[in-house]
Structures are given as C-alpha cells and as structure tokens.
Amino acid sequence: xxxxxxxxxxxxxxxxxxxxxxxxxxxxxxxxxxxxxxxxxxxxxxxxxxxxxxxxxxxxxxxxxxxxxxxxxxxxxxxxxxxxxxxxxxxxxxxxxxxxxxxxxxxxxxxxxxxxxxxxxxxxxxxxxxxxxxxxxxxxxxxxxxxxxxxxxxxxxxxxxxxxxxxxxxxxxxxxxxxxxxxxxxxxxxxxxxxxxxxxxxxxxxxxxxxxxxxxxxxxxxxxxxxxxxxxxxxxxxxxxxxxxxxxxxxxxxxxxxxxxxxxxxxxxxxxxxxxxxxxxxxxxxxxxxxxxxxxxxxxxxxxxxxxxxxxxxxxxxxxxxxxxxxxxxxxxxxxxxxxxxxxxxxxxxxxxxxxxxxxxxxxxxxx
Numbered sequence: 001x002x003x004x005x006x007x008x009x010x011x012x013x014x015x016x017x018x019x020x021x022x023x024x025x026x027x028x029x030x031x032x033x034x035x036x037x038x039x040x041x042x043x044x045x046x047x048x049x050x051x052x053x054x055x056x057x058x059x060x061x062x063x064x065x066x067x068x069x070x071x072x073x074x075x076x077x078x079x080x081x082x083x084x085x086x087x088x089x090x091x092x093x094x095x096x097x098x099x100x101x102x103x104x105x106x107x108x109x110x111x112x113x114x115x116x117x118x119x120x121x122x123x124x125x126x127x128x129x130x131x132x133x134x135x136x137x138x139x140x141x142x143x144x145x146x147x148x149x150x151x152x153x154x155x156x157x158x159x160x161x162x163x164x165x166x167x168x169x170x171x172x173x174x175x176x177x178x179x180x181x182x183x184x185x186x187x188x189x190x191x192x193x194x195x196x197x198x199x200x201x202x203x204x205x206x207x208x209x210x211x212x213x214x215x216x217x218x219x220x221x222x223x224x225x226x227x228x229x230x231x232x233x234x235x236x237x238x239x240x241x242x243x244x245x246x247x248x249x250x251x252x253x254x255x256x257x258x259x260x261x262x263x264x265x266x267x268x269x270x271x272x273x274x275x276x277x278x279x280x281x282x283x284x285x286x287x288x289x290x291x292x293x294x295x296x297x298x299x300x301x302x303x304x305x306x307x308x309x310x311x312x313x314x315x316x317x318x319x320x321x322x323x324x325x326x327x328x329x330x331x332x333x334x335x336x337x338x339x340x341x342x343x344x345x346x347x348x349x350x351x352x353x354x355x356x357x358x359x360x361x362x363x364x365x366x367x368x
Contacts, residue, residue, distance in 0.1 A: 010099040012091040022117050025096055026110035030079070030089040086110070153184070163192075170198070179208075185216075195224075201232070211240075217248070227256075234262070243272075250278075259288075266294070275304075282310070291320075297328070324352075 011025040023030075079085045087094050087110075095109040108116075147160045153168035163176045170182035170190070179192045186198035186206075195208040199215040202222070206212040211224040218230035218238070227240045234246035234254070243256040249264035259272045266278035266286070275288040282294035282302065291304040298310035301317045308320040313328035320336045328344050335351040 004101040005104070007101040008098050009101050012096045012098075022114060025098060026114050027086065027089040028091050028096060154182075169200070186214075202230075218246070233264070249280075298326070 008025070012028045079089075090096060090110050092107060094111075095107050096113065097105060097107050098113070099105045146162045148154065148158050148164045148166075150166040150168070152166070154164065154166045154170050154172070154174070156172045158164045158170070158172065158180075159175045160180075161177045163179045163181060164170065164174045165181045167183040169184040170180065170186040170188075172188045174180040174186070174188065174190045174192075174196075176190075176192045176196075178194045180186065180190045180196045182198040182200070184198070185200040185203070186196065187201075187203045189205045190196045190202075190207070192208045192212075195211045195213060196202065196206045197213045201216040201219070202212065202214040203219045205221045206218075206228075207223045209225045211226050212218065212222045212228045214230040214232070216230070217232035217235065218228060219233075219235045221237045222228040222234075222244075223239045225241045227243045227245060228234065228238045229245045231247040233248040234244060234250040234252075236252045238244040238250070238252065238254045238256075238260075240256045242258045244250065244254045244260045246262040246264070248262070250260065250262035250266045250268075250270070252268045254260040254266075254268065254276075255271045257273045259275045259277060260266065260270045261277045263279040265281045265283065266276060267281075267283045269285045270276045270282075270287070272288045274290045276282065276286045276292045278294045278296075280294070281296045282292060282298045282300075284300045286292045286298075286300065286302045288304045291307045291309060292298065292302045294310045294312075296310070297312045297315070298308065298318070299315045302308045302314070303319045305321045307322055308314070308318050308324045310326045310328070312326070313331070314324065314326040314334065315329075315331045317332060318324050318330075318334045323336045324330070324334045326344070330344075330346045330350065331348055333349045333351075334346075335349075
C-alpha cells in the first residue's frame with residue numbers, strides 16, 4: 001500500500017456483509033453491481049466476481065438461478081445507465097461512509113469513489129466469506145475464510161483460514177491455517193499451520209507447523225515442526241523438529257532434532273540430535289549427538305557423541321566419543337574418550353584412550 005490515508009478497510013454493509021468490493025462499497029444495497037458494468041480490474045479489491053478471462057476482462061456473473069427470490073435486487077444494464085437508479089441504491093445521499101487504515105472515516109460520493117479507485121488513487125482490503133480469488137494480482141489486505149487464491153502474485157497482508165495459494169510470488173505477511181503455497185518466490189513473514197511451501201526462494205520469517213519447503217534457497221528465520229527443506233542454500237537461523245535439509249550449502253545457526261544435512265558446505269553453528277552431515281566442507285561449531293560427518297574438510301569445533309569423520313583434513317578442536325577419523329591431516333586438538341584418532345599426518349595434541357594411528361601405521365602408545 002502506498003498511502004494509509006487512502007487505504008479503505010471498512011465501509012457500510014448492505015446485501016453482502018462478508019464481501020468488501022468497490023461496487024459493494026459504492027452501492028451497498030444492490031447485488032451484482034460489478035456484473036452490471038462497475039469496473040472490476042486486477043488492481044481493484046474484493047473477492048467477487050471471479051475474472052473469467054483476464055485478457056478481455058470478462059467476469060463470471062450469476063444468472064439468478066441460485067437465488068430467484070432476490071433476483072429483483074440484482075443490478076442490470078438499465079440500472080447501470082440511469083444515474084438516478086444508481087443514486088437510489090447508495091447508503092447516504094449519493095455516497096457511502098468509508099473507514100481508512102490510518103484511523104479516520106469519511107463520507108465519499110459513490111461516483112467519486114469509483115473514479116478514485118479506477119485511477120489508482122484509492123486502494124482497499126479484500127474480505128471474502130469463503131475465499132478471495134484473482135486470476136491476476138492480489139494487492140493489499142486479503143482475508144478469506146477458507147483461502148486466498150491468486151494465479152499471479154500476492155502482495156501485502158494475506159490471511160486464509162485454510163491456505164494462501166499463489167502461482168507467482170508471495171510477498172508480505174501471509175497467515176494460512178494449514179499452509180502458504182507460492183509457485184514462485186515467498187518473502188516476508190509466513191505462518192502456516194502445517195507448512196510453508198515455495199517452488200522458488202523463501203526469504204524472511206517462516207514458521208510451519210510441520211515443515212518449511214523451498215524449491216530454491218531458504219534465507220532468514222525458518223522454524224518447521226518437523227523439518228526445513230531447501231533444494232538450494234539454507235541461510236540464517238533454521239530450527240527443525242526433526243531435521244534441516246539443504247540441497248546446497250547451509251550457513252548460519254541450524255538446530256535439527258535428529259539431523260542437519262547439507263549436500264554442500266555447512267558453515268556456522270550446527271546442532272543435530274543425531275548427526276550433522278555435509279556433502280562438502282564443515283566449518284564452525286558442529287555438535288552431533290552421534291556424529292559429525294563431512295565428505296571433505298572439517299574446520300573449527302566438532303563434537304560427536306560417537307564419532308567425528310572427515311574424508312579429507314580435520315583442523316581445530318575435535319572431540320569424538322569413540323573415535324576421530326580423517327583420511328587427511330589432523331591439526332589441532334583431537335580427543336576420543338574411548339577410541340582412536342587416525343589421520344595421515346597428526347600435528348598438535350592428540351588424545352586417544354586406545355591409541356593414535358596414522359595411515360602409515362601405529363604412531364604412539366595411548367595417552368590418557
């Protein structure tokens with residue numbers, strides 16, 4: 001929204017008490033004013049009627065069969081062409097009382113109000129009893145009892161009783177009782193009772209009762225009851241009840257009830273109830289209930305309840321309950337309470353209850 005002074009959030013209620021659209025605000029005592037020709041555009045606000053053909057602007061209007069007893073209340077072409085008939089269906093002397101986001105309220109002539117909406121001088125909230133549906137963009141405050149569904153992008157505050165769904169990007173504050181789903185990028189604050197799902201990137205604060213899932217990178221604060229899953233990079237603070245999983249690198253603070261898993265580098269503070277696993281380098285503070293495993297080098301402080309394993313070098317402070325293993329060099333302090341430290345070259349302080357080995361053979365007796 002560009003101006004809270006011009007952003008409408010409430011108005012006189014008429015035949016529809018759960019729908020806030022431009023036509024319902026201008027003529028609250030007339031049904032289907034949109035279908036009689038009151039402009040309905042993608043930059044308009046309100047959940048009804050649905051745009052049947054975005055290219056032509058054609059909208060899906062009822063034929064009266066669903067409510068024959070109230071058909072006389074519906075707007076028609078004659079009503080649209082007659083200013084006196086239109087004025088008779090306004091609430092207050094040719095206009096309506098409208099409340100705005102900044103807290104003030106004002107009477108506005110209905111024709112002036114429609115002109116302001118058409119030229120972009122006024123925006124407003126969309127409130128739908130069951131759903132808000134748009135084939136193109138949805139901007140502003142959208143509240144749907146069950147869902148907000150958009151074929152393009154959503155911007156602003158979006159609240160769906162069950163879900164917020166958009167095929168494009170989702171930006172702003174999105175609250176879905178079950179889920180927030182974006183076909184493109186999801187940015188901002190997203191709370192999904194079960195999940196937040198994006199085919200593209202996610203950025204910001206994401207809280208999903210079960211999971212946060214991103215087809216691309218995940219950046220910011222991500223809290224998933226079971227897991228945070230990103231096909232790309234996982235960056236920031238990630239808290240998963242069971243696991244944090246990144247298809248690319250993982251950077252920042254990662255706490256997984258069972259494991260933190262990355263196909264790429266793992267950098268920062270990683271705490272896994274069972275394990276921290278990196279497909280490449282592991283850097284920083286890594287604490288795994290059972291093990292810390294890196295396919296390449298391991299640098300920093302690594303503590304594994306059973307083992308710390310790196311296929312290449314281990315550098316820094318490394319503590320493994322049973323063993324510390326590296327196919328490459330070991331540099332720094334390595335301690336295994338009940339096992340062995342094994343490496344190609346060992347430099348620094350190495351403590352192994354059973355013994356210390358290099359790949360060339362036995363290095364020395366056990367040091368307690």
